[in-house]
Amino acid sequence: MALHIPTLLVVSVFVFLLMGLLTLHAWYRETRERPLAYLGCMMLLAALGMLLVSWRGKGVDFIPIVIGNVILLLSAGLNWTAMRVFVGRAPSVPGIVGGAIIWLTLCLIPAFYNAMPARVVAYSLLAFGYGLLTAMELWRSRKSLDVAYTPALLLTLWHTAFYGIRSLIDEGLPLDQSRSGVGDGAHFFSFMLFESMLYVIGIAYMTLAMVKERAERKFKAAALTDPLTGIGNRRAFLQQAEQLLTLGKRRTETAALLLCDLDHFKRLNDTFGHPAGDQALIAFSRVMSNQLRKGDAFGRIGGEEFACLLTGADEQVAVQVAERIREAFSELTILGAGVLSVSIGVVTTRESGYELSRLLSEADEALYGAKDRGRNRVQTLRKLYLSLTDS
Structure with a gap:
């Protein structure tokens, strides 16, 4: 079936324009995530570049050959930058404009400027390079990305591979084929337009999904984190402890709960000031982090009150851990x-x-027993009951 190339060009321009505006709208209204801003600008530049490239045969070949392709290469550079910024790296201005500068330099050579096959190969290789850089940004940061990045990576690899193949098999689209829609060049060019539209729509959706997923994870982490000490708050501790206890009950493993309360905290605040009290809370949270295992649950559950659940620990082990925490904290100066x-x-x-x-x-009962017996001590409930019975 013959495809009308000018119509496809018009459709692609409007698709790029619409997706660019929607992506910028999402950036401005919702998240203010910079990757969306770069991606939206990429799509708007792609729309402008496609519009200029379509001016072939109008007596101004400098516009589609030079300016149009420069803008498209800048668009490819912004696409790479969007993923680069998303993974936490700074934008590279030389990288963004590098492809455009290479193209401008090549166009100064008459033999290159007048040879369509050479221009197709050069542009395809530059687009291939930007696509490879984009995929590498996602791949090199895969371990630190807490989002589903695989669909975006696969789509980018497909887009990159397409331009790699194009550099090998496409010799360009003669003007007569672009008007008639007949010939191998016209068929490949039509497919390229479809591929470009699908990529723009897909990468916009996937990037927005990754940004949203990361934002949700940040909000969830903030809701479960004590803002002063950086450890889990009461909600986080209760959730994790419930899960560990359920698992321990299923496995019939003993667990121990340590409830910690900083001594004379009000007096400390009154004497040294609230910043000193905050400093003490932060210091204690670090002591706990250093003394506990990775699989143990711990958090700040009240003002100066902390709790930790030790999995697979009996009373003897729990007391040893509690003593280490107590001694390490009391030795701070x-x-x-x-x-x-x-x-x-x-x-x-x-x-x-x-x-x-x-x-x-x-x-809590055992903790108050420790307070009653002079503070700065570890008290088990079993020994508390025994002492009460003996008395």
């Missing part, structure tokens, strides 16, 4: 020697079961 201390209540699932609310309640 950020506010002076002997100023900081913490009391810790310890319970295990062996005595208290796997219900988190009960563990917290009984750990």
Whole structure:
């Protein structure tokens, strides 16, 4: 079936224009993510470039051959930049304009300017290079990207491979074929226009999806993170602890809960000021992070109160961990020697079961037992009950 090339060019211009405006709208109204801004500008430049390239046979060949292709190569540079910025790297101005400068330099050579096959090969290789750079940005950052990047990577590789193939088999579209829509050159050019439209639509959707997914992850992380200490907040601790207890109950593994409360915290704030109190909270969270294992759950669940759930730990192990935390914190001299201390209540699932609310309640009872006995100590609920019975 013969395709009307001028009609396809008009359609592609409007598709690029529409997608560019919608992408910029998404950037301005929703996220203000810079990758969307670069991507939107890429599509608008692509629309302008396609419009200028379509001016063939109008007596101004300098416009489609030089200016049109320069703008299209700048568009390809912005496409690469959008992915580069998305993965956290700074834009490269030399990289953006490099392809356009190479094209302008080549066009100064009459033999190149007057040879369509040479121009097709050169442009295709430059577009192939930008596509390869774009794919490399996603691939090199794959381990740090917490989003589904694979569809965007595969689409980019397909787009890149297309221009690699074009550099090998396409000799250009003569003017008579562009008007008639007949011939191998016309068929390939028509397919290239379709491919370009599909790529623009696909990469816009996928980039927006990746930006949205990353924003949602950031919001979720913020909702589960204590803003002062950077560790999990009460909600995060409860969620993780519930999951660990459910798993431990299924495996019949013992777990221990440590409830920690910084001693004389109000007096510390009154004496040294609230910034010093914040400093103490941050220091204690670091002590906990250093003393606990990766699989343990811990977080700040109140003002100066912290909790941690040790998986696969009996009372003896839990007390050893609690003592290490207590000693490490009491040895800190950020506010002076002997100023900081913490009391810790310890319970295990062996005595208290796997219900988190009960563990917290009984750990709180053990904690107050530690407070009553002079603070700066570790107190287990079992020994607290024994001491009460003996008395």
